[in-house]
Amino acid sequence: MQIDWNQLERVLPTVRRPGRYVGGEYNSVVKDWDAASVRVCLAFPDIYDLGMSNLGLAILYDILSALPDALAERAYMPWVDMLAAMRGAGIPLYSLESKRPLADFDIVGFSLPSEQLYTNVLEMLDLAGFPVRAANRDESHPLVIAGGHAAFNPEPMADFVDAFVIGDGEEAAVELVRTYKAVRGEGREAQLRALAHISGVYVPRFYDVHYDVDGTVAAIGPNVPDVSMPVLKRVVSPLPPPPTRLLVPNVDVSHNRAAIEIQRGCTRGCRFCHAGVITRPVRERPVEEVLAALEAILPQTGFEEAGLLSLSSSDYSGIDELVRAIIERFDGQHLSISLPSLRADSFSVGLAEAVAQGRRTGFTFAPEAATERMREAINKPISSEQMLDVAQEVFDLGWRTIKLYFLIGLPGEQMADVQAIADLSQAVWKLGRKAHGRKVQVNVSVNTFIPKPHTPFQWVGMEPAGSVQEKQALLRRALRGRGLKLDYSDSGMALLEAALARGDRRLGAVVQRAWELGARFDAWDEQRDDDAWRRAFEETGLDPGFYAYRERPPEEVFPWEVVSAGVRKAFLLRDYQRSQRGETLVDCREQCHACGVLVVYKDSWSETWRCPQPGSQDLGDL
Numbered sequence: 183m184q185i186d187w188n189q190l191e192r193v194l195p196t197v198r199r200p201g202r203y204v205g206g207e208y209n210s211v212v213k214d215w216d217a218a219s220v221r222v223c224l225a226f227p228d229i230y231d232l233g234m235s236n237l238g239l240a241i242l243y244d245i246l247s248a249l250p251d252a253l254a255e256r257a258y259m260p261w262v263d264m265l266a267a268m269r270g271a272g273i274p275l276y277s278l279e280s281k282r283p284l285a286d287f288d289i290v291g292f293s294l295p296s297e298q299l300y301t302n303v304l305e306m307l308d309l310a311g312f313p314v315r316a317a318n319r320d321e322s323h324p325l326v327i328a329g330g331h332a333a334f335n336p337e338p339m340a341d342f343v344d345a346f347v348i349g350d351g352e353e354a355a356v357e358l359v360r361t362y363k364a365v366r367g368e369g370r371e372a373q374l375r376a377l378a379h380i381s382g383v384y385v386p387r388f389y390d391v392h393y394d395v396d397g398t399v400a401a402i403g404p405n406v407p408d409v410s411m412p413v414l415k416r417v418v419s420p421l422p423p424p425p426t427r428l429l430v431p432n433v434d435v436s437h438n439r440a441a442i443e444i445q446r447g448c449t450r451g452c453r454f455c456h457a458g459v460i461t462r463p464v465r466e467r468p469v470e471e472v473l474a475a476l477e478a479i480l481p482q483t484g485f486e487e488a489g490l491l492s493l494s495s496s497d498y499s500g501i502d503e504l505v506r507a508i509i510e511r512f513d514g515q516h517l518s519i520s521l522p523s524l525r526a527d528s529f530s531v532g533l534a535e536a537v538a539q540g541r542r543t544g545f546t547f548a549p550e551a552a553t554e555r556m557r558e559a560i561n562k563p564i565s566s567e568q569m570l571d572v573a574q575e576v577f578d579l580g581w582r583t584i585k586l587y588f589l590i591g592l593p594g595e596q597m598a599d600v601q602a603i604a605d606l607s608q609a610v611w612k613l614g615r616k617a618h619g620r621k622v623q624v625n626v627s628v629n630t631f632i633p634k635p636h637t638p639f640q641w642v643g644m645e646p647a648g649s650v651q652e653k654q655a656l657l658r659r660a661l662r663g664r665g666l667k668l669d670y671s672d673s674g675m676a677l678l679e680a681a682l683a684r685g686d687r688r689l690g691a692v693v694q695r696a697w698e699l700g701a702r703f704d705a706w707d708e709q710r711d712d713d714a715w716r717r718a719f720e721e722t723g724l725d726p727g728f729y730a731y732r733e734r735p736p737e738e739v740f741p742w743e744v745v746s747a748g749v750r751k752a753f754l755l756r757d758y759q760r761s762q763r764g765e766t767l768v769d770c771r772e773q774c775h776a777c778g779v780l781v782v783y784k785d786s787w788s789e790t791w792r793c794p795q796p797g798s799q800d801l802g803d804l
């Protein structure tokens with residue numbers, strides 16, 4: 183039954199941006215509720231303005247809406263004013279399409295792009311009227327599923343989610359719907375047993391974790407006979423066609439554009455990069471398919487920007503051809519092109535120049551480290567001379583603003599490496615100053631490195647807050663003055679993110695307690711409640727430093743080993759050791775390093791698949 187519209191109408195004028203909560207977007211799909219046999223609500227645990235730009239959610243909305251026997255609707259996390267208003271008026275969390283409470287759906291599917299959204303998931307479950315713990319829900323409640331990059335360590339959310347989808351969701355989502363349809367009349371346990379047989383699906387209640395006295399994981403294993411260990415990620419190959427009936431947002435959102443994923447995965451092998459490992463191997467979308475998608479999207483949406491998304495745009499083999507074809511085909515239509523993640527080389531500057539078409543906003547580089555020693559350690563080798571040559575080229579072509587991204591706290595980093603960040607940024611600024619005088623602007627963004635699961639740095643401990651703050655102080659002193667702007671991440675946020683990213687199942691009690699104490703919107707500095715988190719750790723007797731700061735020995739069993747990104751642990755360990763020796767690996771398009779990426783991708787335990795890169799080496803079973 184729909185929520186009370188009159189009540190909603192009374193509440194909406196009292197909150198900011200009421201357009202976030204009314205639905206009815208152009209291209210939204212409202213299907214006949216009674217005709218659908220499986221109803222899915224796709225839930226995004228952050229506000230509408232961010233969720234509407236989430237490509238994963240758009241892909242699943244498109245795929246599930248196209249199923250004749252299913253419907254898909256959406257719910258986003260209400261901002262704090264709307265949360266209070268909904269709770270005050272007794273309005274449960276509802277879907278934007280049919281305005282039905284989430285309790286009316288069969289499945290609620292959360293997208294989990296990052297760890298800072300965990301307490302928002304609990305808030306949404308509670309606002310929907312569900313017990314937050316999976317063990318306290320039964321078949322009268324919707325199944326709660328989650329997927330996304332943070333699901334590659336599902337353990338801190340294992341108490342709250344019935345089943346996780348690990349890896350690409352396009353095929354798994356359809357299989358989940360089909361399987362649910364076949365077992366919907368059965369009890370929750372039987373439903374989940376059926377779901378656990380879908381490849382890439384992890385159901386935490388069917389696995390036990392045992393701990394050693396020192397708090398590390400002794401063993402993880404299934405407690406039922408017929409589930410997989412580890413759960414291998416799903417990979418779709420080739421990539422299915424991109425969605426073209428994109429939703430047109432009601433309010434101005436962070437990325438209001440025709441987003442098309444041109445490639446998934448990355449071959450560069452940067453050792454700090456979580457996305458680079460979990461999305462291996464690279465799959466490119468043909469140029470013609472991207473162009474056809476764009477031709478379909480633009481008249482249906484009126485978007486004036488095309489976002490060509492990938493982890494490394496300049497590595498897409500057809501990028502030159504694609505950019506030129508877009509400029510030619512859409513000439514005169516005022517279409518701008520955005521290319522995130524460009525490399526610092528002349529080819530990329532040429533691309534940026536081609537897409538700028540006179541509109542030069544800002545040029546972004548992500549050198550991540552400023553000394554060659556550190557760049558070798560992270561496997562992002564590029565010389566400072568090359569960086570400066572490229573910066574010069576950018577200024578010469580007319581750009582006045584450059585944004586530089588760095589990491590501090592990388593393994594083996596010394597104060598001299600941090601000083602080098604300031605020196606390189608100053609050197610870039612001086613080049614800009616010569617070219618453009620006082621109009622130059624260099625924005626330096628410095629994030630604290632968090633060693634993420636499944637990467638070669640998963641054994642490393644995060645640098646303690648005290649020394650990170652000393653490094654930040656050095657940068658603050660060195661990078662001031664007109665035309666230079668420094669941004670850095672908050673150390674409280676970094677500790678929380680690291681503890682949750684590297685945590686085990688026991689952290690569920692911390693997440694729940696922090697949420698009960700008022701934590702939510704942890705990604706928002708002005709909303710994050712560090713005190714609630716501190717108390718939650720204290721009351722549950724767990725130490726965030728145990729998870730975040732501790733260096734782990736090579737033999738340690740990681741909590742996240744219950745799932746596999748397909749890349750061998752032995753390969754990651756060898757790569758970590760190479761980093762300590764300052765050795766780099768070439769792009770695996772040039773030479774395969776036998777990372778072991780070998781994944782089950784069909785709904786079968788025996789069917790395996792190998793990396794499609796020419797010359798890739800197949801090492802057999804994981």
Ligand code: SF4
Binds near residue numbers: 463794795
């Ligand atoms: S198998 Fe080889 S080519 Fe494929 S992702 Fe791994 S290293 Fe790269």
